Amino acid sequence: xxxxxxxxxxxxxxxxxxxxxxxxxxxxxxxxxxxxxxxxxxxxxxxxxxxxxxxxxxxxxxxxxxxxxxxxxxxxxxxxxxxxxxxxxxxxxxxxxxxxxxxxxxxxxxxxxxxxxxxxxxxxxxxxxxxxxxxxxxxxxxxxxxxxxxxxxxxxxxxxxxxxxxxxxxxxxxxxxxxxxxxxxxxxxxxxxxxxxxxxxxxxxxxxxxxxxxxxxxxxxxxxxxxxxxxxxxxxxxxxxxxxxxxxxxxxxxxxxxxxxxxxxxxxxxxxxxxxxxxxxxxxxxxxxxxxxxxxxxxxxxxxxxxxxxxxxxxxxxxxxxxxxxxxxxxxxxxxxxxxxxxxxxxxxxxxxxxxxxxxxxxxxxxxxxxxxxxxxxxxxxxxxx
Amino acid sequence: xxxxxxxxxxxxxxxxxxxxxxxxxxxxxxxxxxxxxxxxxxxxxxxxxxxxxxxxxxxxxxxxxxxxxxxxxxxxxxxxxxxxxxxxxxxxxxxxxxxxxxxxxxxxxxxxxxxxxxxxxxxxxxxxxxxxxxxxxxxxxxxxxxxxxxxxxxxxxxxxxxxxxxxxxxxxxxxxxxxxxxxxxxxxxxxxxxxxxxxxxxxxxxxxxxxxxxxxxxxxxxxxxxxxxxxxxxxxxxxxxxxxxxxxxxxxxxxxxxxxxxxxxxxxxxxxxxxxxxxxxxxxxxxxxxxxxxxxxxxxxxxxxxxxxxxxxxxxxxxxxxxxxxxxxxxxxxxxxxxxxxxxxxxxxxxxxxx
Numbered sequence: 059x060x061x062x063x064x065x066x067x068x069x070x071x072x073x074x075x076x077x078x079x080x081x082x083x084x085x086x087x088x089x090x091x092x093x094x095x096x097x098x099x100x101x102x103x104x105x106x107x108x109x110x111x112x113x114x115x116x117x118x119x120x121x122x123x124x125x126x127x128x129x130x131x132x133x134x135x136x137x138x139x140x141x142x143x144x145x146x147x148x149x150x151x152x153x154x155x156x157x158x159x160x161x162x163x164x165x166x167x168x169x170x171x172x173x174x175x176x177x178x179x180x181x182x183x184x185x186x187x188x189x190x191x192x193x194x195x196x197x198x199x200x201x202x203x204x205x206x207x208x209x210x211x212x213x214x215x216x217x218x219x220x221x222x223x224x225x226x227x228x229x230x231x232x233x234x235x236x237x238x239x240x241x242x243x244x245x246x247x248x249x250x251x252x253x254x255x256x257x258x259x260x261x262x263x264x265x266x267x268x269x270x271x272x273x274x275x276x277x278x279x280x281x282x283x284x285x286x287x288x289x290x291x292x293x294x295x296x297x298x299x300x301x302x303x304x305x306x307x308x309x310x311x312x313x314x315x316x317x318x319x320x321x322x323x324x325x326x327x328x329x330x331x332x333x334x335x336x337x338x339x340x341x342x343x344x345x346x347x348x349x350x351x352x353x354x355x356x357x358x359x360x361x362x363x364x365x366x367x368x369x370x371x372x373x374x375x376x377x378x379x380x381x382x383x384x385x386x387x388x389x390x391x392x393x394x395x396x397x398x399x400x401x402x403x404x405x406x407x408x409x410x411x412x413x414x415x416x417x418x419x420x421x422x423x424x425x426x427x428x429x430x431x432x433x434x435x436x437x438x439x440x441x442x443x444x
Numbered sequence: 445x446x447x448x449x450x451x452x453x454x455x456x457x458x459x460x461x462x463x464x465x466x467x468x469x470x471x472x473x474x475x476x477x478x479x480x481x482x483x484x485x486x487x488x489x490x491x492x493x494x495x496x497x498x499x500x501x502x503x504x505x506x507x508x509x510x511x512x513x514x515x516x517x518x519x520x521x522x523x524x525x526x527x528x529x530x531x532x533x534x535x536x537x538x539x540x541x542x543x544x545x546x547x548x549x550x551x552x553x554x555x556x557x558x559x560x561x562x563x564x565x566x567x568x569x570x571x572x573x574x575x576x577x578x579x580x581x582x583x584x585x586x587x588x589x590x591x592x593x594x595x596x597x598x599x600x601x602x603x604x605x606x607x608x609x610x611x612x613x614x615x616x617x618x619x620x621x622x623x624x625x626x627x628x629x630x631x632x633x634x635x636x637x638x639x640x641x642x643x644x645x646x647x648x649x650x651x652x653x654x655x656x657x658x659x660x661x662x663x664x665x666x667x668x669x670x671x672x673x674x675x676x677x678x679x680x681x682x683x684x685x686x687x688x689x690x691x692x693x694x695x696x697x698x699x700x701x702x703x704x705x706x707x708x709x710x711x712x713x714x715x716x717x718x719x720x721x722x723x724x725x726x727x728x729x730x731x732x733x734x735x736x737x738x739x740x741x742x743x744x745x746x747x748x749x750x751x752x753x754x755x756x757x758x759x760x761x762x763x764x765x766x767x768x769x770x771x772x773x774x775x776x777x778x779x780x781x782x783x784x785x786x787x788x789x790x791x792x793x794x795x796x797x798x799x
Contacts, residue, residue: 063658063692065700067707069799078797139797146793321793329789337778344781345773348725349732351796352701359700376696379689434689435682441665441692443679 068362114184128182191235317381372440518655532584561587577617596626645770731773
């Protein structure tokens with residue numbers, strides 16, 4: 059039987075607690091200085107160049123990477139603490155977060171030395187924003203249907219086509235994208251895609267905003283018109299991008315941002331309920347706390363396995379599946395539990411404003427970064443069903 | 445406590461369960477004749493008294509070892525009072541009392557049952573829902589008196605048992621204490637009260653549930669891969685795959701939260717906010733996983749899984765029944781919610797992050 063799900067009871071090592079205290083102190087100062095309002099997610103920009111630079115100066119971006127590239131050589135578990143504290147504070151980290159989580163590790167693994175030496179230290183300093191170019195108008199969850207083409211030319215490649223739903227593209231310095239360099243083969247429909255590093259300032263790139271139902275502007279359409287990308291910007295094997303994804307996906311999918319996206323409404327509910335909630339509210343709150351604790355213990359466990367050099371792809375997908383469904387349902391559950399609060403409850407307006415935002419954001423949580431259906435397919439494969 | 449000893453003890457247990465308590469074999473047997481040899485084999489290895497120090501009559505295994513045995517027992521849906529004897533032994537050991545040989549159970553097994561001990565040392569009260577009450581020779585009892593909580597060993601025959609059965613058909617009765625004189629008694633150590641006992645029992649049940657869920661997942665996947673309908677194994681249908689992926693999620697949650705809670709108790713005992721959060725969460729989340737997981741598994745198996753003949757119910761009904769012991773998920777959720785509310789909103793994230 060191939061079914062064995064492993065979630066060792068990993069604990070954060072003691073050095074994490076000093077780090078956590080540093081991060082909380084830093085965040086408290088930034089909040090006091092008015093950089094962002096932790097109680098009003100959705101207000102103000104979700105990215106802030108100066109703030110990202112100050113985080114970089116603290117050594118909290120790319121912190122697991124080698125020192126020669128500006129990293130700190132700290133553990134995944136230490137990074138975990140930083141990530142969760144920023145997330146819980148609703149801090150505007152969008153500028154550097156994708157680079158820190160996904161793009162940097164790809165560059166570390168596949169970029170030539172001179173590119174690593176150039177770009178990674180700038181990511182660590184909080185100077186660079188990355189976008190991920192995956193989805194296309196005709197290719198969303200089905201990544202390997204991507205058609206946007208990179209054609210071989212002298213010294214590099216010319217890209218034509220478009221990417222869509224690309225978060226950050228309007229503020230990004232670089233994109234890591236999947237482009238078609240060969241047609242798929244009969245034997246392997248995943249064949250023929252190559253990952254490229256694209257400078258977003260390259261001539262021929264147009265970024266068109268797509269506004270979301272929340273009123274926010276995160277994602278974009280990116281149109282490529284004969285965009286030149288030099289040879290050394292191919293990341294990894296030509297035509298072989300499909301072989302390169304696994305451990306990065308486990309990391310992308312299992313982090314604290316996969317269940318804490320709407321966490322603030324739970325904190326605000328506790329404030330609204332006060333010290334002596336009625337039995338219905340107490341029971342509801344206790345269940346949510348138990349579910350949250352469970353998700354976090356699962357997520358920390360996956361971080362520990364990654365730190366130990368394993369590739370817990372199925373476990374990581376399970377964390378995202380359960381975590382995103384939980385954070386999606388949370389605002390509605392909180393709404394139910396808050397339904398009978400008295401009108402004079404002090405923070406009622408704040409809670410209602412937060413709920414309105416969280417309920418509007420909720421639908422995307424189970425779509426971005428791998429839909430529920432795709433994740434369950436991966437889990438089913440891990441179980442030996444496909 | 446090393447990883448290796450953890451493995452050896454649990455593997456010994458699993459071997460005995462596989463040889464003498466295979467759920468499919470047990471399910472076919474007409475009587476309970478298999479229970480005798482099983483208990484004898486378990487007793488010979490010292491597993492039932494694993495949580496009792498050697499000088500008190502036990503085999504002195506670690507708390508972590510004991511929990512790994514219970515996870516293995518869950519994987520076999522074991523139906524002898526092993527978990528109860530282990531936990532009763534643990535309770536006696538807390539007060540420095542010797543443990544007798546033979547199966548035990550413990551009281552109270554529900555959070556609102558208060559058992560009293562008088563100045564004369566006699567015990568009065570009712571403990572409802574006591575697992576294996578009529579199968580045990582002795583009971584470890586936590587009784588409350590004017591000098592605080594005491595732990596006592598009582599002969600089963602000195603109590604009145606109102607016998608009953610749980611969902612799975614296992615003995616679970618009401619134990620009535622009417623001026624019962626215990627064989628031994630001693631004050632409970634500081635910090636161990638009824639709530640501490642419930643907390644330990646809750647984690648025991650959570651660990652068993654997670655084990656049972658692991659077995660249910662393995663059975664369900666195996667069945668989906670072999671059962672053919674519409675000319676292919678049902679596991680090839682996306683609808684079935686999605687259900688099994690959800691089941692895997694429930695199993696993963698149960699394994700993670702129960703393992704974390706067991707580790708917490710093994711490291712730091714049953715007192716403090718961390719133990720409370722971990723144990724309560726384990727009981728709540730494992731109960732939810734039991735309900736959700738058994739529904740999915742039965743859906744995968746269809747009609748055959750609903751028969752007496754099939755072993756699936758040995759797992760599903762037992763997990764559903766374990767939800768009721770040592771505080772059900774509703775009780776723990778209300779208690780946990782109250783604690784969190786008392787600490788206040790700004791102390792909630794620090795509590796979660798402390799684990």
